[in-house]
Amino acid sequence: LPLIIVCASGGARMQEGSLSLMQMAKISSVLFDYQSNKRLFYVSILTSPTTGGVTASFGMLGDIIISEPNAYIAFAGKRVIEETLNTTVPEGSQEAEYLFDKGLFDPIVPR
Template identity: 90%
Template sequence: GARIQEGSLSLMQMAKISSAPYDYQSNKKLFYVSILTSPTTGGVTASFGMLGDIIIAEPNAYI
């Protein structure tokens, strides 16, 4: 799974990761699809997992 250390560097990296799909969507005029599998927790969910235009998850997935 994805693990992040809670600190200022991690928060700055999360901001960079979260801005990447936005730049992709606005510059390329394409949509972003998030596919969430079990388990999807913590940093993945907080950063780019929930930013998709379309969000697909496994049935009964631990999110």
């Protein structure tokens, strides 16, 4: 039985409570069992935006990872990266087409 998860997340924030952060770990743990022990197929579909812990956890664990065109996919937002690292994030570097070219996921498919 294949599992398909459509991901859309602006990211969980610590001020929203640790429960939201723990849910990502729980989902990832269940997916490990689903994929590795039960040997079942998981497809992850990344929509815009898919950011934060979802990107760092179950969003990128699919046997096949699909993105929609021009989706904004990142761990941290452009502003956060620029302010934290005191650097400029190249335009488009957090968009699906750029990340696809880097091999981050499989096909780009419109809805």
